[in-house]
Amino acid sequence: MELRKSGKLKDEELSQRAIGAAIEVHRTLGPGFLESFYEEALCIELDILGVPYERQKTIEITYRNRKIGEHRLDLFIDGKLVLELKTVKEIDPIHYSVVRSYVKAAKATSGIILNFSSMPLTIKRVGLDSNPSSSLSFS
Numbered sequence: 001m002e003l004r005k006s007g008k009l010k011d012e013e014l015s016q017r018a019i020g021a022a023i024e025v026h027r028t029l030g031p032g033f034l035e036s037f038y039e040e041a042l043c044i045e046l047d048i049l050g051v052p053y054e055r056q057k058t059i060e061i062t063y064r065n066r067k068i069g070e071h072r073l074d075l076f077i078d079g080k081l082v083l084e085l086k087t088v089k090e091i092d093p094i095h096y097s098v099v100r101s102y103v104k105a106a107k108a109t110s111g112i113i114l115n116f117s118s119m120p121l122t123i124k125r126v127g128l129d130s131n132p133s134s135s136l137s138f139s
Contacts, residue, residue, distance in 0.1 A: 021045035026121040082111035
């Protein structure tokens, strides 16, 4: 699965639209709410932007072609991008590892972790071959 083409992430425009929606939600609500509130508000923003998504999408986790469990993705954008919403003090390496696993299980092109509790909003891109230390912050 190739993540980069010509130095750009696959689905860069889709990622930017999702990030823009998250920034608007964070600017409007600020930190301090439950993840479910940010998820609801983000869905409203994505609807306004006309960005297709699935909310709480169930994906099967398999091992040797046998189902071993299920997970629900917070948001699955256009069948390509996993969005994981957090309200934590900071994004830990385990969050990155978990989302990386979700990207692989969902056969997605990439993922983004959004931490709505931080000020400014913390955005961490996740790909199968990307570096967990790369993150972006927006106020």
